[in-house]
Amino acid sequence: MSSITNRSSTSLKARGEKIDDLKGNITLKKVHFYYPSRKDVPILQGMDLEIKSGDTIALVGMSGCGKSTVVQLIQRFYDPIEGEVHLDGKNLKHLDLTWLRNQIGVVGQEPVLFGTTMAENIKYGNPDASEEDVINAAKKANAHGEGLNCRGGQKQRIAIARALVKNPSILLLDEATSALDNQSEAKVQAALDSASKGCTTIIVAHRLSTIRGANKIVVISNGKVVEQGTHGELMALKSEYYSLVTTQVQSSTMAEKSNNYDNNDEVNFEDDKEDLVSVVRQDSVLSKYDEDINEGKKDSVIEIMKMNLPEWPHIVLGCAGSVLMGCAMPVFAIIFGDILGTLALSSEEQVREESNRFIMFMAIAGVIAGLAFFYTAGEKLTRRIRSQMFRAMLNQEISYFDRKSNGVGALCAKLSGDAASVQGATGQRVGTIIQSIATIVLAITLSMYYEWRLGLLALAFAPFILLASFFETRHATGANNKQNDSIQQSTKIAVEGVSNIRTVASLGCEQTFHNQYTTQLIPHYKKGLRATHWRALVFALARSLMFFAYSACMYYGGYLIKDGLPYEDVFKVSQALIMGTVSIANALAFTPNFSKGVEAARNVEGNLKYLQVYFAYPTRQGVQVLKGIDLSVLQGKTVALVGPSGCGKSTVIQLAERFYDPSAGQVDLDEDDLKTIKLDSLRSHLGIVSQEPNLFNKTIAENIAYGDNSRQVEMAEIIEAAKKANIHNFVSSLPMGYETKLGEKGTQLSGGQKQRIAIARALVRNPKVLLLDEATSALDAESEKIVQEALDNAKQGRTCITIAHRLTTIQDADVICVVNNGVVAEMGTHIELLGKNGLYYKLYTHQHK
Incomplete structure (x- = not known):
């Protein structure tokens, strides 16, 4: 009987047994x-399962039957609605969740890696x-020697x-080898068997x-265990498992017929990748790019203001309002001085009458100042800037997003903060300048009018007050710019x-990410604290x-006054200049930073053709x-690319999409260099x-319709594409049907269901090149067979490039190209x-031994 230890902790996940x-x-x-x-x-x-x-x-079972759900319940991502899950006789609900997940090793169907070095990813x-x-x-996982920016x-x-x-004490493998080539799969499977x-x-x-x-x-x-036993026992039953196996075997009949080619030669590909040790010891190998949304020539104030021209009526009203606001403080000083002057009147009734009159003037001035404060042009500019920034991000080359500093969080922070900062170069800031000019002009004019000698004395203090505020604002500006990077990194x-919370939770790395965030x-x-202390000192100086x-x-x-000056004029002059100067200082200190705003087909x-293409990420x-690499894909033909992981197969497809351009050579479509074709036209x-x-957090219908955004896709087309992808029956069985929301990244679906919706999304576009x-890597045997037939039909009349590790799925291709060491090593039909008896022969026989 296992002994149990209780442990208490302040952390919710660190409680329990x-x-x-x-x-x-x-x-x-x-x-x-x-x-x-x-x-x-x-x-x-x-x-029930033991x-x-x-x-x-x-x-095993059909996609969506509940296999991956069992894995998630064991990790306690969810708790059962009814029933219990036990570990060594203990209900999982009673166990320390952090401890539990530390005992479990998980390899999911769609692996999530984080934006750091490979060594750090493993150390998670x-x-x-x-x-x-x-x-x-x-080494055990056959990953030794891989570099960064890995795929598949x-x-x-x-x-x-x-x-x-x-x-780990418990190992959960959810399609752990689904994305591996034949040679790697054999090695990794052996490693997993050993582990x-x-x-x-x-x-x-x-x-x-x-x-x-497997032992069992x-x-x-349909959410239940219908059969269990060893492979031999279940095959003898000739029931559910037997049907699954025979369905899968039928799809590879040709493979079985070719077993006479079998030999024991191992496939030996050259490996010229970097050694892991160098990757472990380096912090980053990411190079810098010249392309950056915030780099290049910075917009001038005039250029930014031009963007605000559509709001010119609002700007005019805003400027008028700023002038009124600027006049408010000097006018208040005059009214305040006149109120004090009424106190010298001999008649009490006259004092009350004059005071009421000036109080009414002050109330009117307050209402006017309040109305003058409404301003919308800057917000409209911010909306326009955000829209243009997001469009610019979406139009960047893929290499822009490979850059470490352009992760999702950093770009979201720029989209949120920088766009609003640009407003500081126009809206509120321009209003502040106009307001300040109006204040100082009127204040000096009034002070000189009432008593120029006293006005000059008050004016002598104005530069010191403004300088104190200037240094405060300048220091805050520098601090903000320096802090921007840390904010983007934390975001x-x-x-x-x-x-990627599921991966984080399965690794038990919640505290690790929290520590990284706070770090x-x-x-x-610390910079903010220093800036606050300095700013407090300067602000105190300005007030003193x-x-x-x-x-x-x-x-x-x-x-x-002793020489005959009315005492109310003393208050008018001093209030107008001193309070006017203070109002300017406050406006400069608490409005958005100006410099930050400025910085801020046919x-x-x-016909596809690759001509002496060289490429490095x-x-x-x-x-x-x-x-x-040299490769020709003729119109209407299907070309299959095979080879070990990392040999360049997926890179060939990315070049066709122009996610990247070749380092040398060119890729042609219908004799035209892809670089000369409008990008929207090419990808359409x-x-x-x-x-x-x-997949997106939209309905199933919307996700499929995203395949063609150039038009309004009719529901009939969506259903037809879903039928071709073998997903229609599943969707129809859902209570909301095609209006079912998929959740973030389609987490509500199994891997096979997500893959079939993605296939439907591609088919609804009716593409010329597929x-x-x-x-079909994530599909079960029966679904794979049906979807493969649908894809075979979809290929008719279209140019198709297909990548496959499972060679049985591409035997009917017009041409099969074996990619090795960055070039096409062999090409021809399957037979x-x-x-x-070359590389393809070795790959094929190795897979079907």
């Missing part, structure tokens, strides 16, 4: 579950891991290394060949952590100077990905389904390449 001697026995008892946002769609319906310590259990699995531990974990299989292997580095020894392992898999050695295979259907960390804020806090000025004016005014046939200039003819589909980057 800890199992001192964790075995890893997991039990689900009568578990019912639905996602909170989709209460009408039951996922698990009374599931997993013994040290066993390897595989969960175990912050106490040494450099040697990180390297060993990377490379990212998956880093995620596997991140799970292995913590030496799973001695710990409880739960595998979610669509590719049934990867789980035949559990078949899930980047916050956005990254929240948007980025510490410089901001005002009283010194009053003292001098009152003292000299006494002599002038028809396509579909801007963030890794020293690593040449393509090394003079491309349909893409990527390895990791991104780009498929592992388009032709098998007959050559």
Whole structure:
């Protein structure tokens, strides 16, 4: 019996029990579950499941049957609606959540990496891991030697290394090898098999060949366990599991027929990537770009004000209002002096009558000043600036977003803060300047009119008051500019952590991200604290100077009164100049910073041709990905690209989309260099389904309609595209149908469901060129077969480039190109390449041994 230790803590996730001697026995008892946002769609319906310590259990079934939900319940991302989940006989609800997740290693279907070095990403699995531990974990996951900016299989292997580095007691693998090429899959599968020894392992898999050695295979259907046993036992039953296996086998009949080519040669590709040790020891290899939204020639005040021209009626009214506001303080001084002058009148009734009259004047002045304060032009400019900034961001080259400083959080901070700061160059700031000019002109005029000698004395203090305010504002400006970077970095960390909260939670890194966030804020806090102390000192000096000025004016005014000057004139002159100067100083100190504001096609046939294309990612200039690749894709033909992860297959597709331009050579579409084709026109003819589909927090219909934003997509077209992608029946079964909201990043759907919606989104565009980057990698056997047929139909009459690790899906391609070391090493049909006994032959036989 496992011993239990209680531990209390102030952290909500650090309360509850800890199992001192964790075995890893997991039990689900009568578990019912639905996602909170989709209460009408039951996922698990009374599931019973027992997993013994040290066993390897595989969960199989159709997409959406509840396999990944089981994994999420074990991590306690959710609690069952009914029933219980136990670990070593203890309800998960009673266990310390932080401790629980530290015992679990997770590799998800869509791995999330964070914006730091590869070594740091691996260390998120175990912050106490040494450099040697990180390297060993990377070697086990076949990730040793990978660089930054990884894609697909490379990212998956880093995620596997991140799970292995913590030496977990429970290993959860949700399609952990789905994105790997044949050679890497075999090595990583062997590593996972080794890592799973001695710990409880739960595998979610669509590719049934990867789980035949499991101690128990559990078949899930309609939220329940319908079959369980070993591979042999379940095949003998000839029921659910048997149907899944035979369906998958039928899709690779041609592969089985070619087994006579089998030999034991290992595929040996050259590996010229950087060694992990150098990556571990470097903080960043990100290069700087000249392209940046905030770089280049800075807009002048006049140029920014030109952007505000559409609001010229508001600007005119605002300027008039600023003049009235500027006159308010000197006028108040005159009225205030006259009120004091009435106190010298001999008749009490006359004093009351005159006082009431001047009080009425003061009230009228207050109403006018209040009305003059309304101003909207600056807000409209801010809205326009934000719109233009966002458009500029969306139109940047992909390399702009590869830059570390241009993460999601940093760009959101710029969009939120910098756009509003530009307002300081026009709206409120221009109004402040006009207001200040009106104040000082009227104040000096009135003081000279009433008593020029006293006016000169008061005026002598004005420069000192203004200088004190100037230094205060200047210091605040410098502090704001220096603090801007730390604010953007902290925002980047916050956005990254929240948007990938499932990964953060599974790694138990909540406190790590919180520490990173607060660490980025510490410089901001310290600089802000110093700025506040300095600003308080200068502000105190400005206020004290005002009283010194009053003292001098009152003292000299006494002599002038003795010489016959009316005493109310002393108040008029001193109030007009001193209070006017103070009002200018306050306006300069508390309005937005001025300097910050200033800083702040034709028809396509579909012939694609790559001519001696060289390419290296801007963030890794020293690593040449393509090394003079030549490739022709004729209109209406399907070309399949195969090869190991990182060989350049996905890069070929990105160049076709013009996410990047070649370092040398060119990519042509219908004999025209892609650089000469309008980007919107080019991409309007491309349909893409990527390895990791991104969906938006909109309805299913809206997500599919996003495939063609040039027009209003009819509902009939959306349904037709969904049918072709084999997702219509699932969508129709939902209570809200096509109006179902998907949630952030489509988290309410399984991987296969998300992939099929992405396929429908590509098909609704009716593209001339179809780009498929592992388009069926996340589908179960039955869905893959149906979707593959739909894609085969969709390819008819279209140019198609498809990337695949599973060679059975591309055997019917017109041309198969084997990419190796940045060039096309072999090309031909499936049969032709098998007959050559070359790289393709080795890949193929290695996969089907």
